[in-house]
Amino acid sequence: MSADQTSERPGFSDLLRDLSDRDVVIEVSSAGESSQVPDSGGIQSLRNAVEASYRALAGPATIKLETVAAIDEVAKRSQSLWLRAQTGGSADSDASLLKFLARGTLAIIAWMDGSPTLELADLQQAIRVLAWGTSITTTTHPALPSAADLVDAITAWQLAKTGLAAGNSVRVVTNNGSADLDLSKRIDDPRGLLLSRKLVNHSADMIFVVEMPDYQGSGEWKLKHGDVRTTAVAEPGTLLDKFYRRELDIRPGDALRCKVDFETSYGPDHEVLVERYRIVEILEVLPAAALHEPSEGRSAIPLRDERSEELEPAS
Numbered sequence: 001m002s003a004d005q006t007s008e009r010p011g012f013s014d015l016l017r018d019l020s021d022r023d024v025v026i027e028v029s030s031a032g033e034s035s036q037v038p039d040s041g042g043i044q045s046l047r048n049a050v051e052a053s054y055r056a057l058a059g060p061a062t063i064k065l066e067t068v069a070a071i072d073e074v075a076k077r078s079q080s081l082w083l084r085a086q087t088g089g090s091a092d093s094d095a096s097l098l099k100f101l102a103r104g105t106l107a108i109i110a111w112m113d114g115s116p117t118l119e120l121a122d123l124q125q126a127i128r129v130l131a132w133g134t135s136i137t138t139t140t141h142p143a144l145p146s147a148a149d150l151v152d153a154i155t156a157w158q159l160a161k162t163g164l165a166a167g168n169s170v171r172v173v174t175n176n177g178s179a180d181l182d183l184s185k186r187i188d189d190p191r192g193l194l195l196s197r198k199l200v201n202h203s204a205d206m207i208f209v210v211e212m213p214d215y216q217g218s219g220e221w222k223l224k225h226g227d228v229r230t231t232a233v234a235e236p237g238t239l240l241d242k243f244y245r246r247e248l249d250i251r252p253g254d255a256l257r258c259k260v261d262f263e264t265s266y267g268p269d270h271e272v273l274v275e276r277y278r279i280v281e282i283l284e285v286l287p288a289a290a291l292h293e294p295s296e297g298r299s300a301i302p303l304r305d306e307r308s309e310e311l312e313p314a315s
Contacts, residue, residue, distance in 0.1 A: 016173060021098040022085045023068070024050055024105070025173040028164070029078040043081050045160040046170065046181075050105060052156035054085065056149035057104040057127070061097060062088045100134040102174035108153060109172060113182035120147050120193055147194055155190040157181075203261050205283065208232065210254045217244060221279070223256070232260065232277040239282035253288035 016025060026046045054063045068082040085101060087094050104127055111123040124144045161183050170181035212222035221232050234240045242248035259281040
């Protein structure tokens with residue numbers, strides 16, 4: 001029987017007509033002149049990636065993937081794995097959840113291989129839309145997979161791509177659509193996605209309590225603003241120059257009223273990662289004792305060495 005006749009026999013592709021929302025199929029094919037069926041290790045790593053995606057999307061729900069069939073089609077130089085998701089919920093909740101898991105996994109693949117910016121916030125927004133569309137939630141703002149869980153899934157996909165031979169092609173098929181994996185698109189450091197940040201710069205007048213003056217002359221001051229501890233960089237040309245020349249005494253507990261530039265870094269979940277402060281100008285230095293006096297009784301340390309002249313009463 002010729003290879004063409006063999007390829008036309010009913011095979012694994014015909015079984016795809018029987019897919020339900022529980023099912024996901026991974027198909028790996030060898031291209032070019034290779035006559036070898038793809039290595040089984042590669043398809044196992046792809047299974048791991050699908051499982052990681054389902055776990056990330058399922059949240060607290062318990063999801064288990066079972067193997068329905070594994071078929072090698074020598075004539076087509078392909079290997080396929082049919083997986084079926086098992087959940088512990090009710091039939092109604094399962095129906096929506098299973099559609100969401102399948103569509104969400106395809107969305108992760110599309111984002112990995114097609115996003116020009118690779119911003120996790122964009123992927124989370126796409127998943128939010130899918131959550132609304134599959135009715136797995138009735139809330140306006142459904143709970144989304146954490147950035148860390150999504151990165152775990154993305155990492156698994158990158159490992160799977162690394163384990164595949166050159167010239168292989170991968171197709172992921174569900175009852176809700178399919179996606180071709182682009183093996184040429186790689187994310188070298190998936191963990192770096194967690195550090196992607198949006199920087200916002202501000203300028204403001206702020207009062208910092210000095211926790212540790214810069215006795216080492218490093219230019220960095222250990223300060224506290226409210227409950228937040230930070231390290232601020234002192235630019236040359238401010239009043240702190242006098243501290244370094246030992247013309248001005250600043251001790252722990254004193255306060256600095258400053259004009260500062262600060263940079264706020266936000267992570268992919270919009271959480272504040274870090275705030276960096278740069279002291280541009282010292283407006284006044286408040287001794288520790290003055291901080292505990294009524295505001296009308298506080299007096300700043302003079303900004304100049306000269307003391308103000310006392311005026312005699314007009315009488």
